[in-house]
Amino acid sequence: MIENISIYELLTVSTILFFIGLYGFLTRKNLIAMMMAIELLLNAAVINFVVINKYLFPDMLQGVYFSIFIIAVAAAETALAISIIINLYRLKTSVAITETETMKY
Amino acid sequence: MDFSYTIFILLIPITTFLLLGFFYNRIKPAVSGWIGVTALTIVAGLSYYTAIKYFFYTPKLEGKYQTLYGIKMNWMNFTDKLHIDMGILLDPISIMMLVVVSTISLMVHIYSRGYMDGDRGYTKFFAFLSLFTFAMMGLVVATNLFQIYIFWELVGVSSFLLIGYYYEKPSAVAAAKKAFIVTRFADLGFLIGILLMGYYGGSYDFGILNNPEGAAIMNWASSSFMGLSVITWALLLMFMGGAGKSAMFPLHIWLPDAMEGPTPVSALIHAATMVVAGVYLVARMFPMFYFVEDGYALHVVAWVGAISSLIAAIIALTQYDIKRVLAFSTMSQIGYMMLALGVSKFDGHEGLGYMASMWHLFTHAMFKALLFLGAGSIIHAIHSNFMQDMGGLRKYMPITHITFLIGALSISGFPLTAGFFSKDEILAAAFEHNKPIYFITLFVAGLTAFYMFRLYFSIFWGKKKEYEHTPHESPWSMKFPLMFLAFMSVAAGYISFSEMVTADRAIFHIHFDFVGAAIAVSVGLSGIALAWFFYKKPTDYPEKISTAFGRFYTWTFHKFYIDELYLFITRTIIFKYISGSFAWFDQNVVDGSMRGIGNKTVSFSKLIKGLQSGKLQDYAVAFAGGAFILVLIVLYVL
């Protein structure tokens, strides 16, 4: 319970974070940047879990545990993504999203 | 009295047909000819036996000939009370028809052995003749409307087959199709009439329908349509069928073309037997025609008959194809029979017209068959149908000449011939009941005499002609029928018909009135005289007259353009416009719309393929956007 900060501010922050992440994902042309945007999205979720746990249901730590798992999984996800992106770089010497538009219709 | 043996009258011809039909390429022509003749001889014998047995040895019920059933069995059930029977009905008219049909058919069989000699379809021809005989016999002995309709159609088919016998001649094919389709169209009316009659009369059986005290006649007024009783409509529609078969105006157009068939066929089917089926139908249903709505339908019959006989006679004046002349005279004579029925009443001597009509049917069968067979033997001799190619044939073929003359006299009502008596009764009947028709009839009698003798003189007298090979008299097989029929067409006049065939089945005695006869005879003779004057020696009067008539003559010569009218309606309007447009509509609109649905789907899928742009971020937009839109929908829209 943090002094004179209500749940609403925190949730607002997470929501803003979520939409920043979404915006970034939809607009960045660089795959690495898009991965960052994904991280923002995940962090928004993490914040949500922690805040809700802390403010609404402080007697159990489900949300906190969940957030830890999210972080861990996110790391794995990123690692995999990076490896594939590197592979793409090997083939194309570029990490632009525009390189991945050959298959369509 | 047991008449069950009459079944053989039907069985023998059909067996012959099947026999000849299935083995048509294995049986020798001569053999098949003999088979046909023998079969028909037996049939004729049976019919004569039946006639004698019925008329002279069967007791009458209170002075009336009774209705007997040779055999009667259930054929198919529509509902509990409405069913089709098959059977053999024996009463005066059916027996008379049996005699007529079997006699003429026998003669034609004998005649054909000579006439069709050497034709490659010889066996097939006899097969078809037997088929026709079977169908015609079945028609005349029908016990109910549906049976008569069934055999009616079979008769039509065998007529189709026989007209189209020379199927490699396009004109013959066309004629056959025309005959079938026109009669078929008429039969449409017949069928609807039967169905209506079956529904309102509650039965198809003649015994039930024709019973003067029966339900069908008693409450004819039960339901009406457009001011007429439905029963009357049914009768009129049935008469339409009869008019089609009997070539009454305006459904007569098929008859002249039907002359494309072999001449014996014309003699049998299109002169003596099948074409009188209409008359027979009306006679068969006479009580209904007479009692329902005070014989309204009967008046129609009378006038249709009168008009047809007049028009046919006029057209006959101008034709040159001898068979067509005879065809039109047939139409005119059948008109006589119709009008005789039309003017007839029911009881006793009042029913004179009925009797006269039947009598004329009988005599006409004889002399018209005779004339046709004579014409056949002439055509056989000089291989042409046109009187321009003929003349002075009396020296070459005496028998044909004499018999033809007898026939001509008989049809013109020359005194003491059969035609004289029967026609005289018709005139008398017309005179008693309907004056305008009487005068028409009288006038037609004159015309008949004139055109018959125009025919006669220009064939056997007139100009000497040089034939490339001299015409020779026909073989005996053809001469015998001629002589027999010639005899009949005199003798038939001395049968006392009024003691056998009457409207109410009761006997009456005809009192011969000399005034009427004298008038008729004088008219006839004047016609003959005029023809003698015109055509005995080649003169230019005919041309003068025809030019004098001018427009009217050409109209008549083209049979008043009725054919052309029909052709226009069928070919242009129905075939070209209606069915053509339907076919187009089906190919393009109906089918097109079905195909259109498919094509539209495919093209739509082409249209939306851009959605799958291959750009990951577009997908992401769709993903997030879709999710949020769903949220909005469930939260706010619904």
Place this chain on the structure above:
Amino acid sequence: MDILTLLVVVPFLTVLVLIFFGKGLVKSRTITLVGSLVQFGLALNLLFAYLKERAINDSIMLFSRDIMWFKSFNIHYAIGVDGVSVALILLTAIIVLAGVFISWKIDQLPKEFFIFLVILAAGVYGFFISVDLFTMFVFYEIAVIPMYLLIGIWGSGPRENSAMKLTLMLMGASAVLLVGILGLYFNSNADGGALTFNIFEIAKVHISEDTQRLFFPIVFIGFAVIGALFPFHTWSPSGHASAPTAVSMLHAGVLMKLGGYGIFRVAMFLLPAGALYWTNFFIVLAVIGIVYGALAAIKQTDLKYINAYSSVSHLGMVLFALLMLNKTAWNGAILQSLSHGFMTALFFALIGMIYGRTHTRDATKMGGLLKIIPFISMIYVVAGLASLGLPGMSGFVAEMNIFAGAFQHTDTFHRVASILTVSAIVITAVYILRVVGMMLMGPIRFDEFKNLPKVTWYERVGIYLLLIPVVGIGIAPMWLSNMIMDSIEPFFKGVEVLINK
């Protein structure tokens, strides 16, 4: 195994044998011939067994048998036959047999051809014997789908497209039908009790009037498309034109009958109130189909097109008769199905033979065939006469029943419809005689047709197989029509009650 199930099993056994031993034309056709002979025997045996059983047993369906299939949906493999199905089964057996003879010299992939042909037959048998809507539907689709391959592989002309159109339209219709069946299923507990697909169980239930009005057109159209109802008939001309002979025979002869049969068994029986409500609307469509099909046939020159359109007209009469809602007309409808089956199969067989000789189906390109191939031509004439309803042929019997039934309605609407229908027989005469005159009669116009091969023995067998029933029914309709009439009785009850109200 019971006599009915055998009808379905034997074809599938034939298929198995074909798959394993059907190498080459001779083997495969021999196997199929044996198989279809067995079917024919079974069908005949069924007929006699039925007549014998019917004398002592007056339940609606005979030889019925009921095996639980999917318990949770209460789906049964429920079968049984009455006079109607017996007659139609016999029709199928005969046409299949004739079809084997007609396709005696099928050139490419004979084994597959016969396999699909037999599967089709199996589906048809199954459809005719099942009294459970689900089973019925399954067999219906089994019967329809082989058409695609049969037309597509062995067909002629634009075969791919016509096969696709035919399949899509028929399967689309069956999809619509499926909705109707589900509707019936979920209303089958209207009086309480379990949901069921069994026709007779559903018939006992009083489905509410509105529901009936809702589902009748769905079921009706679902079946009527394969019966060539007017706006949905367009699959039939192109389909028939492209199909190989035997397939046209089976299709026009048997498959198109499923429509009328289904309407009679399901739509009319289970939804009488709906029927009463919709009848006039569909009568209009049916009459349009009758007249329009006949008129369109006048204009065609391709023999198969002529027959396809005449089928539209003739089967329009079946629908018309069913919509007349009285026993006589229904009897006529079934008789018409039978007669049209035999007659049109005969027609297609003859067309196939003529095509095989002249290599054209354009009537205007022939002439005087009567002189060259007299047997085939004469039979063609006979078939034509049968088709225009000549007495002594099966068509007459059927049509007279239909008309007699139709004329039992006195109101003007029905009168006009009936008279239009009757008038179709004249148009029929016109287009039949037109072809006969053009193609068979007249002079021989083309020298290449001067000497065509004579008819072979197997063609003769095929022809006689089909011709004998046509004439037989035409001459002695009594036993058949009585058998059918008795079977119609119970199915007519529902409608009768409503009409009398």
Place this chain on the structure above:
Amino acid sequence: MNISNFLVMRHEIILLVLILFMLVLEVFTTTKNKKKLINVAIGLFLIHTIIGFFPQETASLFGGSFKTYGLVHFFKNVLNFGVLIILLQSADWLRDKVAAYNKIPEFFILLFSSLLGMYFMISSGDFLMFYIGLELSTLPLIALIAYNSHDQRATEAGIKMILSAALASAISLFGISMLYATGGSLYFESIATSLHESNLAIFGMVLFFAGIGFKISLAPFHFWTADVYEGAPTQITSYLSVISKGAAVFILMIILFTVLPVLNETWKIVVYIVAIATMFTGNLFALRQQNMKRFLAYSSIAQAGFMLMGIINADELGISTVVFFVLIYIFSNLGAFGVVQAIINQTGKENMEDYKGLYRTNPMLSLVLLLALFSLAGIPPIAGFFGKFFLYTAAAQKGYFILVFIAVVNVTISLYYYLLPVRAMFLETSENPIPYFKSKNMMRAGLLLTVVGVLILGLYSPLYGYIVELSKNIINPDLLTYLAK
């Protein structure tokens, strides 16, 4: 907590052991012996599949976050069976192609761990376990998609997959957090009772639905499907199209029915809309596909739309029909993919024109494909028909006749494009058709299994009866009574 409890996780543990064993083996096998690993792995998995059929009682572990009961157990076996078929079908590919860049053991390791993820996902008892299972099933799969690192299309597919997967899981996590906020717990039981209908809950539910809908590839979350299916190795494509889709559908259904019944009025609307959208998208896009893999991708989208018709029933009937349909769908689709990959392995051709005249050269393959496509199109007496019919019944039972009608319209459209390959194979002929070739026994076994499956699964009714038995009482009855209040 004693050892017997762990027997509850029999499937998972055995599979884990398998994975570890493969890891060890990889270390100790020389390069040229690696090919032997294929048979070893397949053999081991076969054993695992067989063991899986031993009965198992209902139980739960870790305070209810891992649950197993009859239906889950059955479904795991179904998944095993599907994977077995896939392994059989991919043996040739591994032997011929993959051996070149010796990565054979990785294939099995990754595949098995993805399957392990599926197990955890479908037997999860709370959202945490569900999330872990989901990711565990997704990530190795992505690795497999980008497996062939030399193939640029594979790489592209991998990138598309991982980015959209990450986005999907992020969004669904966001949704789960909202559900957590309103439900007050992550355990399914407690959410089911304590959740109340509120905008936040609905919001969360829809986001969660989107996340899982991504795996099932429901419109509009389906766009990755076609591209990934096309780019990935065919074996992985078939795995994606049946196993992961099937598992996702299953768990979606379980969660919607047992966890979110409170919101059922709402999610029925969502399912309704999405079902219609999915059917139409799948069918309309499939119409003009030339590449067989892409074609099958869209067809699988359309099939997913049909599955939703069972879900909308929201009752035991729905559960049984969906499970039954998934089972049949696995066989049908694997049959189709099997033929496609057999041809790709031999000739590298994957376009529809290449299939012209296939029947004349390779009748057996074409017949298998014919049966598979007919089963997908739902033509009796092939299994697919029964699956579809029961789905219709499920939807119609709750009165969704309009939906059923739309569905049958779609079936008719789908029939058109399912007939296109048939047309190419049977009706048409080409001057250079695919020449005759003889597949290896494993591939044959794989195809044979699918054929037998599509032929008998539908007709053999006891199977469906068994599923019905299993799907009883999954929806907690007293919960329903509680909701009624």
